[in-house]
Amino acid sequence: MSGILNSSIGRKFAMALSALFLMIFLLQHFAINLMSVFSADTFNEVSHFMGTNWLIQFVMQPILMFGVLFHFIMGFVLEIRNRKARHISYAKNNGAANSTWMSRNMIYSGLFILIFLIIHFLDFWFPEINTKYIIGDMSGMHDGEFRYFHELQEKFVPIWRVALYCIGFVFLALHLLHGFNSAFQSVGANNKYTKGLKGFGKAYAILIPLGFIVIALFHHFNH
Amino acid sequence: MNLTLKIWRQKNAKDKGGLVDYKVNDVSPDMSFLEMLDVLNEDLINKDEEPVAFDHDCREGICGMCSLYINGEAHGPDRGVTTCQLHMRMFKDGDTIYIEPFRAAAFPVIKDLIVDRTSFDRIQHAGGFISVNTSGNTIDANAIPINKHDADTAFDAATCIGCGACVASCKNSSAMLFVSAKVSQFALLPQGKIEATDRVLNMVKQMDDEGFGNCTNTGACEVECPKGISLENIARMNREYLKASLKG
Numbered sequence: 091m092s093g094i095l096n097s098s099i100g101r102k103f104a105m106a107l108s109a110l111f112l113m114i115f116l117l118q119h120f121a122i123n124l125m126s127v128f129s130a131d132t133f134n135e136v137s138h139f140m141g142t143n144w145l146i147q148f149v150m151q152p153i154l155m156f157g158v159l160f161h162f163i164m165g166f167v168l169e170i171r172n173r174k175a176r177h178i179s180y181a182k183n184n185g186a187a188n189s190t191w192m193s194r195n196m197i198y199s200g201l202f203i204l205i206f207l208i209i210h211f212l213d214f215w216f217p218e219i220n221t222k223y224i225i226g227d228m229s230g231m232h233d234g235e236f237r238y239f240h241e242l243q244e245k246f247v248p249i250w251r252v253a254l255y256c257i258g259f260v261f262l263a264l265h266l267l268h269g270f271n272s273a274f275q276s277v278g279a280n281n282k283y284t285k286g287l288k289g290f291g292k293a294y295a296i297l298i299p300l301g302f303i304v305i306a307l308f309h310h311f312n313h
Numbered sequence: 314m315n316l317t318l319k320i321w322r323q324k325n326a327k328d329k330g331g332l333v334d335y336k337v338n339d340v341s342p343d344m345s346f347l348e349m350l351d352v353l354n355e356d357l358i359n360k361d362e363e364p365v366a367f368d369h370d371c372r373e374g375i376c377g378m379c380s381l382y383i384n385g386e387a388h389g390p391d392r393g394v395t396t397c398q399l400h401m402r403m404f405k406d407g408d409t410i411y412i413e414p415f416r417a418a419a420f421p422v423i424k425d426l427i428v429d430r431t432s433f434d435r436i437q438h439a440g441g442f443i444s445v446n447t448s449g450n451t452i453d454a455n456a457i458p459i460n461k462h463d464a465d466t467a468f469d470a471a472t473c474i475g476c477g478a479c480v481a482s483c484k485n486s487s488a489m490l491f492v493s494a495k496v497s498q499f500a501l502l503p504q505g506k507i508e509a510t511d512r513v514l515n516m517v518k519q520m521d522d523e524g525f526g527n528c529t530n531t532g533a534c535e536v537e538c539p540k541g542i543s544l545e546n547i548a549r550m551n552r553e554y555l556k557a558s559l560k561g
Contacts, residue, residue: 098527099554172485175526182411184385188536272530280548
């Protein structure tokens with residue numbers, strides 16, 4: 091088992107595991123966001139639970155941070171290594187003849203997602219950490235009522251931010267269109283029993299980012 | 314057909330090299346691509362110029378010797394064929410055709426369009442074999458019952474001719490389709506199970522040491538492979554490797 095991360099397959103496997111973990115997280119994030127469309131109270135309750143539960147805050151959140159950082163850093167490491175494997179580029183290369191744009195440009199869609207993630211952290215995560223752990227207000231209240239739903243709606247008032255989020259989710263969809271099935275291939279799941287995964291992967295890659303876009307637009311137009 | 318060729322010329326491994334333009338006239342659509350290059354070379358020899366060096370051997374699509382990156386694809390625009398089986402009818406009169414060597418750090422150019430693919434041999438030496446007792450009591454392979462599906466899948470993997478089109482087509486110059494085919498053809502058979510752990514670990518280590526890139530599952534290798542080696546082999550090799558790593 092020692093030195094598995096020093097091998098090409100080991101690195102692929104680790105990259106795929108972090109991707110699968112992040113895809114599960116994305117589903118959970120989407121499910122909570124979706125609640126904000128149907129019930130402000132439920133969204134507030136769940137947000138408060140997620141924001142104050144010690145297991146989520148001090149066990150799951152650090153694991154998530156590690157997963158995010160690992161996925162991005164390993165992505166760049168692999169890209170650098172792969173570029174070194176060909177010193178001279180082809181004068182004419184017809185990549186579109188044998189592979190999808192998404193599969194050839196994971197590093198660029200990943201970079202846009204990274205930029206989006208930084209904006210998203212500045213919008214939601216850092217203010218949350220500031221309120222809870224720097225100011226020390228764990229109540230989740232503002233003017234006598236839960237603040238989470240109100241804060242969410244406020245963020246999506248400016249159209250430029252909604253547009254920015256929509257662009258970010260389009261890149262997420264492009265990344266997932268290759269990434270979902272690629273992760274399963276990397277962990278060795280490609281045989282006659284896993285053929286159905288391809289269709290499911292495409293549906294996941296389109297529907298989840300589309301769902302996030304719909305939620306952002308919903309709050310923009312229903313403020 | 315009259316064609317313009319843009320061919321990579323490079324005197325030796327140390328030379329910088331570059332594309333040179335050539336004209337070939339009266340090319341028959343029924344010629345193979347290599348025959349068209351033969352016509353060009355004959356013309357160059359008649360003009361006392363250095364002919365273009367390119368690899369070829371059987372010219373029947375089974376030896377894996379001919380390479381060439383033609384108009385941005387390994388073995389050209391046709392599917393399921395090597396360059397020797399690519400016919401000029403795939404091109405149009407007046408076309409400009411780019412002809413380049415397979416590009417990879419692990420496939421250094423020797424001269425013009427010829428690259429050194431001995432890195433594949435070294436990967437094979439690292440584990441692409443089975444040990445059989447030949448002292449006189451060798452068991453006939455046909456005497457060992459093998460599941461039909463496994464036998465067919467192993468045979469499909471064994472049709473890999475080691476041409477290197479997978480490496481040339483991969484944006485990362487990954488050799489995983491080749492290595493996975495060589496791992497799979499033994500992993501599926503009882504004769505290959507005995508050395509399965511060492512085989513996959515040693516072959517993958519050699520592949521990494523040779524400087525091939527990491528697979529990012531674009532699938533370009535599978536599309537360009539003249540023998541239709543499936544990506545399922547890479548998934549199988551990944552499973553074999555993880556199993557072997559946990560054991561070892």
